[in-house]
Amino acid sequence: DTIESAVYGVRAERRFFLSHKWLYAPLSELEALRDALRAEIRKKKNPLYVDLLDEDSPKEIVERMRKHADGFDPFPTGYFEGDHGRIVVIVCRPPGGLFAERAGEKLEKAAERLIRDAHPESYHPKMQVGLTGDVMSQLEERHALEGDLVMATAVCVTLVCLVVIVFYGRFRAIPFVGIPALMGVAFAFGMAELLFGYLNASTAFMGSIVVGNGINFPIIQLARYEEERRGNKSPRESASIALAATIRPTAVAALGAAVAYASLIVTRFRGFSQFGTIGGLGMVAAWVATVTVLPALWAAFDKRERTARRFAPPVTAFSDLVARLATQAPKSCLVVFGLLTVVSIVPLKRYLHDPFEYDFRNLRNRRSLESGAALLAERVDPIFGKTLTPAVIIADRRAHTAEIRKKVLDRDKSLPGPQLIGQVTTLDDFLPGDAATQRQKLAVLRELDEIIDSPAAQLADDDVRKDLTKLRPPDDLAMVGDDDVPIEVKRPFVENDGTVGRVLLVYHDEHVSVWDGRNLMRIADIIGEIPLDDGTIVRSSGHAVIFAAMIRSIVHDAPLATGASLLAVSLLVIALARSRAGAGLVVGTLVAGVLWMLGTAAWIGVRTNFLNFIALPITFGIGVDYGINIYLRYRLEGRGRVGRAVRATGGAVALCSLTTIIGYAALLVADNQALRSFGEMAILGEVACLSAAVVGMPAFLVWRERRARLERPA
Numbered sequence: 001d002t003i004e005s006a007v008y009g010v011r012a013e014r015r016f017f018l019s020h021k022w023l024y025a026p027l028s029e030l031e032a033l034r035d036a037l038r039a040e041i042r043k044k045k046n047p048l049y050v051d052l053l054d055e056d057s058p059k060e061i062v063e064r065m066r067k068h069a070d071g072f073d074p075f076p077t078g079y080f081e082g083d084h085g086r087i088v089v090i091v092c093r094p095p096g097g098l099f100a101e102r103a104g105e106k107l108e109k110a111a112e113r114l115i116r117d118a119h120p121e122s123y124h125p126k127m128q129v130g131l132t133g134d135v136m137s138q139l140e141e142r143h144a145l146e147g148d149l150v151m152a153t154a155v156c157v158t159l160v161c162l163v164v165i166v167f168y169g170r171f172r173a174i175p176f177v178g179i180p181a182l183m184g185v186a187f188a189f190g191m192a193e194l195l196f197g198y199l200n201a202s203t204a205f206m207g208s209i210v211v212g213n214g215i216n217f218p219i220i221q222l223a224r225y226e227e228e229r230r231g232n233k234s235p236r237e238s239a240s241i242a243l244a245a246t247i248r249p250t251a252v253a254a255l256g257a258a259v260a261y262a263s264l265i266v267t268r269f270r271g272f273s274q275f276g277t278i279g280g281l282g283m284v285a286a287w288v289a290t291v292t293v294l295p296a297l298w299a300a301f302d303k304r305e306r307t308a309r310r311f312a313p314p315v316t317a318f319s320d321l322v323a324r325l326a327t328q329a330p331k332s333c334l335v336v337f338g339l340l341t342v343v344s345i346v347p348l349k350r351y352l353h354d355p356f357e358y359d360f361r362n363l364r365n366r367r368s369l370e371s372g373a374a375l376l377a378e379r380v381d382p383i384f385g386k387t388l389t390p391a392v393i394i395a396d397r398r399a400h401t402a403e404i405r406k407k408v409l410d411r412d413k414s415l416p417g418p419q420l421i422g423q424v425t426t427l428d429d430f431l432p433g434d435a436a437t438q439r440q441k442l443a444v445l446r447e448l449d450e451i452i453d454s455p456a457a458q459l460a461d462d463d464v465r466k467d468l469t470k471l472r473p474p475d476d477l478a479m480v481g482d483d484d485v486p487i488e489v490k491r492p493f494v495e496n497d498g499t500v501g502r503v504l505l506v507y508h509d510e511h512v513s514v515w516d517g518r519n520l521m522r523i524a525d526i527i528g529e530i531p532l533d534d535g536t537i538v539r540s541s542g543h544a545v546i547f548a549a550m551i552r553s554i555v556h557d558a559p560l561a562t563g564a565s566l567l568a569v570s571l572l573v574i575a576l577a578r579s580r581a582g583a584g585l586v587v588g589t590l591v592a593g594v595l596w597m598l599g600t601a602a603w604i605g606v607r608t609n610f611l612n613f614i615a616l617p618i619t620f621g622i623g624v625d626y627g628i629n630i631y632l633r634y635r636l637e638g639r640g641r642v643g644r645a646v647r648a649t650g651g652a653v654a655l656c657s658l659t660t661i662i663g664y665a666a667l668l669v670a671d672n673q674a675l676r677s678f679g680e681m682a683i684l685g686e687v688a689c690l691s692a693a694v695v696g697m698p699a700f701l702v703w704r705e706r707r708a709r710l711e712r713p714a
Contacts, residue, residue: 002106005491008090011078013486020480022445022473023432025065030444033061034451041456059463074385082383089380091388094135104135132376134389140373141672148670149204156208156666160215160659167219167655168226172301176222180294181215184286188278200271205667205675206278212663213257213279213622214286216656217250218294220629223652225298235302239295247291249632252576253625254287259568260621264614266564267557269550272614279618319650319694323643326698330706333699337692341592344599351598356551357607358517362673386422387514391506391527391542398501401426404530404538405504411526420523422509427493427501430485438479445473506540517547524548550610558613565617566591569624577631586627589697593623593689600684611674615681622660623689626653630693634701642701650694657690 036058080089094107111131120127164173185207224246228238264276395401405424412421432438452472482500493503506527512519523544530538570587577583634645667679
C-alpha cells in the first residue's frame with residue numbers, strides 16, 4: 001500500500017517497440033519504400049528506364065523513416081536521463097493517486113529511508129538524491145502549513161498577551177480576556193471536528209484568527225468594568241454596569257462578525273464555507289462566554305480594594321490624539337477622508353474588472369520555490385519534455401476519442417493567441433493503427449520481404465541492400481492489440497473498472513508556462529466542455545480545469561458573500577442602534593473603510609486569489625465593531641460630548657483592532673504566500689475601518705452638532 005508503480009526507464013518498452021518497429025512505420029512510407037525499391041530495381045535492369053514522377057530513392061525513404069523513428073525515442077539509453085547523464089529520474093506513483101487522503105506520505109517516508117540506506121555519497125562524494133513532483137509539492141505545502149500554523153499561533157498569542165498587559169497594566173488581565181476567547185476557539189474547533197472531521201488550508205489558521213477577533217468582546221467589557229472600578233464601585237456593581245453598557249455593542253460586533261463569516265457558507269467552495277462555519281461559531285461562542293463567564297471570573301477573582309492603572313497605556317494617548325483631531329478640526333478631517341474616498345474609488349473600476357492573481361508562484365510555499373521540490377522540478381521537467389500530470393478527458397465511447405482530439409486541436413487553433421495544446425494522446429497512438437490498417441501494413445511488409453529475397457534485389461545499391469536487410473521484419477510479426485502494449489504504456493489509459501481506451505491525455509505545449517493562470521484559463525476554455533456531433537457533451541479534469549472552476553467560483557461567490565455580509569450587518573445595526581440616522585452613520589462609516597481598503601489594495605497592487613477574497617465580507621462583520629461602539633457610547637454620553645465618548649471608548653476599540661491585526665499579522669510569518677496575502681488584505685481592512693470609526697465618525701458628529709447650533713434660531 002506504499003507504492004503503485006516505480007519506473008526508472010523504458011527499456012522493456014523500447015524492446016517492445018523495436019521488435020514491432022515495422023508495424024509502427026506509416027503505411028504511406030512503407031508503400032513508398034516498396035514502390036521506390038521496385039523502381040530502383042527496374043532502373044538497374046533497364047538503364048534506359050526513366051521515372052517521370054521523380055520519386056524519392058529507397059535510401060532517402062529509409063533515412064526519413066529512421067529520423068521519424070528517432071523522434072519517438074526520447075530516451076535512447078533506456079533510462080530517464082538528463083543534463084548529459086548527470087541526472088537520472090525514478091518516477092513513483094502512490095496508490096489512490098494524488099488526491100487520495102494523505103496522498104504520498106508513506107511513499108515519501110519509504111523513499112527517504114531507501115535514500116538513507118543507499119548512502120549515495122558512497123558512490124560519489126557529490127552525489128545528491130532529491131524528491132520532486134506533484135506529490136512532493138503537495139506534501140511540502142502541507143508540512144509548511146503545519147509549521148506556519150504553530151508559528152502563527154505562537155506569535156498571535158504572545159503579542160496579544162503583550163498588548164493586553166500594556167493596556168490594562170497588569171498580568172491578571174490576560175485570563176480575564178483570554179479565557180472567553182479561548183473558549184470560543186475550543187468550541188469552534190470542537191464543532192469543526194463534529195461537522196467536518198478535519199481542517200484544510202483555509203481553516204487551519206482559524207485558531208489565531210478567532211483569538212484575534214473573539215478577544216475583542218471581553219476587551220470592551222473589561223475596559224468598561226475597569227473604568228467603573230476606578231470610580232470606587234464594587235466588583236458586583238461594576239460588573240452590572242459594564243454588562244449593561246456593553247452587551248448591545250458587543251452583541252452587534254459578535255453577530256456582525258458571525259454573519260460575515262456565515263456569509264461564506266453560501267459559497268460553492270467547500271474550504272470557504274467551512275471557514276465561514278468555524279469563524280461564525282467561534283464568534284458567537286466567544287461572545288456568549290464574555291457575557292456569562294467573564295462576570296463570574298470577576299466575582300471569583302477580583303478582590304482588589306482599590307484599582308488604579310500603574311501607567312497610561314499607549315492606546316490612551318491614541319484615543320486622546322484622535323479625540324482632539326476630530327473635535328478641533330472636524331472639517332479638515334472630513335475633507336481628508338472625502339479625498340481619500342475619491343482616491344480609493346478612482347482605480348476600482350480597473351481593479352475590479354480583473355483583480356485576480358494569475359502568477360501561481362506568488363501563491364506557493366516560498367521555501368519550495370527556493371530549495372524544495374519546485375526548484376528540483378526545473379531540472380527534471382526538461383527530461384520528459386511534457387508534464388507528467390496532463391489534463392484528462394474520458395469519452396463515453398472509445399470511438400469518440402478521434403473526434404474529441406480533432407475538436408480540441410481545432411478549438412486551440414481557432415482561439416486568439418498562441419497555441420497552448422502540444423499533444424493529445426490516446427491508447428490508439430501506441431498501436432500501429434486499427435485492425436484494417438495493420439493488415440494493410442502486414443501485406444506491404446510481405447511484399448517488401450518478397451522483394452528483399454528476390455534475385456532482382458541484388459541489383460540495388462549496396463547501402464540500400466544493407467538497410468533493407470536491417471528493415472526486414474521477423475517472420476512471426478503479428479498485429480498488435482491492447483493486450484500486447486506494455487503495462488506502463490497502457491496504465492494511464494486504464495480506468496479503475498478495467499475499461500481501456502476511453503481516456504485522452506491533453507498535454508500543454510512545452511513552451512506554455514503552467515504558472516500563468518491565464519494560460520490555464522484558456523486551456524480550460526478549450527477542453528472544459530466539448531460538444532460532439534451526436535450531441536454528447538464531454539467534460540475534462542486537470543489543473544487548468546480546476547483552476548478555472550475556482551476563478552469562476554470566486555467571480556460568482558464574492559459578490560454574493562459580500563452582499564449577504566453587508567445586508568446582514570446593516571440589519572443588525574438598524575435593529576440595535578435604535579436610530580435610522582445612527583444606523584446609516586455606522587454603516588456609512590463601515591462602507592467608507594471598506595472602500596479605502598479596496599482602493600489601497602488597488603493602488604499598491606495586492607491581487608485577489610482563492611483565499612484572500614474572503615477578507616472583504618469578513619471586514620464588514622469585524623469592522624462594524626468599532627463604529628457601533630463609538631456611536632453607542634456617544635449616545636450614552638449625550639450631545640456635545642463626542643470627545644469624551646472617543647476618549648472613553650477609543651482606547652478599547654483601538655486595542656480590539658490591534659488584537660485583530662495581530663491575528664492577521666500572524667499569517668505574515670507563513671511561508672505560504674496565499675495565506676500571507678490574506679493577512680495583508682485583512683490588515684488593510686482593519687486599519688481602514690478603525691480610522692473611519694475613531695476619526696471619521698466623530699469628526700462628522702462634531703461637524704453635525706456645530707451646524708445644528710448655527711442653524712438653531714437665536
